[in-house]
Amino acid sequence: MTYEFDFSSLLPYWREFAEGVWLTLQLSAISTVLGFVGGALCAIARADGPPWLQRVVGAYVEVIRNTPLLVQVFLVYFGIAILGIRIDANLAAVLALVVNVVAYTCEIMRAGIQSVHKAQIEAADCLGLTKTQTYWHVVLRPAIERVYPALVSQYVLLMLASSITSQISAEELTAVANRIQSDTFRSFETYIVVGLLYLALSFVVRGAFSVFGMLVFTRRRRLGTPL
């Protein structure tokens, strides 16, 4: 084995790597926010909606959770093209990621909502809280706090899974790597660098989420008791 590693030929490309990281972060951030809102709404619909809606949401969740993201990405990308609308690959990537992560968030949030004790909802009813108030103050907040770790893991996985959108040439980190390695012929080095960048990203994202969690869920700090 006489392979000589040469990372220096990648140096001139630092700007492209940085742009890839930035786009990956943007893709994940947008999909996370939209996915969380959509997933929470789906979970409420599934727990409390009319029966037909419950069935529709349930079917949607099952279909998404039992097919690969890659196929979903292709379907969204080509499906939209067939409708005659031309959209940017990055936009298609966000759409596909959101469609995917809404289903997973819905399932996690459902578990959280189910964990809220029925007596609490009845108590809220007795206090004359409206349905919206009950959901916001009594159900959703503790539900989110309980499933927060699971949500964080899911969103870190989403950030990593956004690499799959390189297959429809969304210009995120993996697509940048594919282009650089075909420019420099330094494939192994390029993917080592990108692998390390993803590793760093996953630590940063996880850290950011845990700081955010500490800021948002103050109950534990104030009362010193677990939920």
Place this chain on the structure above:
Amino acid sequence: MPTFGFNHVEFLLVAALWTLGLSAIAFIGGGILGFVIALARVSSSALVRGLAGAYVRIVQGTPLLILLFLIYFGLAIVGFNNLPAIIAAGAGLVIYSSGFLGEIWRGCIESVPKTQWEAAECLAMTRWQRMTRVILPQAARIATAPTVGFLVQIIKNTSLASVVGFVELSQAGKLINNSTFQPFIVFITVAVIYFLICYPLSAWSRGLERRLNVGRR
């Protein structure tokens, strides 16, 4: 231009067999390696625990796609230039699965109540006996449902093996799409086949979980 027809469906079904084969390789290989990782994660030596922890963190912190590229180009560097694609794809998926299965199983081992460990120790069992006779049988019962659940993840993630040129279900779909250019029907068919493989497993996993909780109540 050929249109999507019965021959194509047949081609997809054959490719689905490759998806199943690759999943089996990933599950068995990843299971063996993951079991070692899980044991290392609860080892009494801090060094072993740390190394296994770092392995899990690295595998879980990099996308499978990058892992596959690294192995594909890495194998070429060590001189295996003309290996069949299934080797690189299989190796990547084995490493990926071992990282996740190891962590799932560690959780299961640690969820066996501490009193069981202590009782086994009081009975003067060796560490080996304690693991094989007391802890692992109980952990295995807890582990079945999440393991079947993860099997679904493995099957779905074999779709990424297409990037190293392995013709499984997704890659077959891409090939057919390139010749017929009917992406919608082609990828819907591909998705339906994946769903038919994965859904029974998901349902089974859920059933196992329900039964386990009944036992605990």
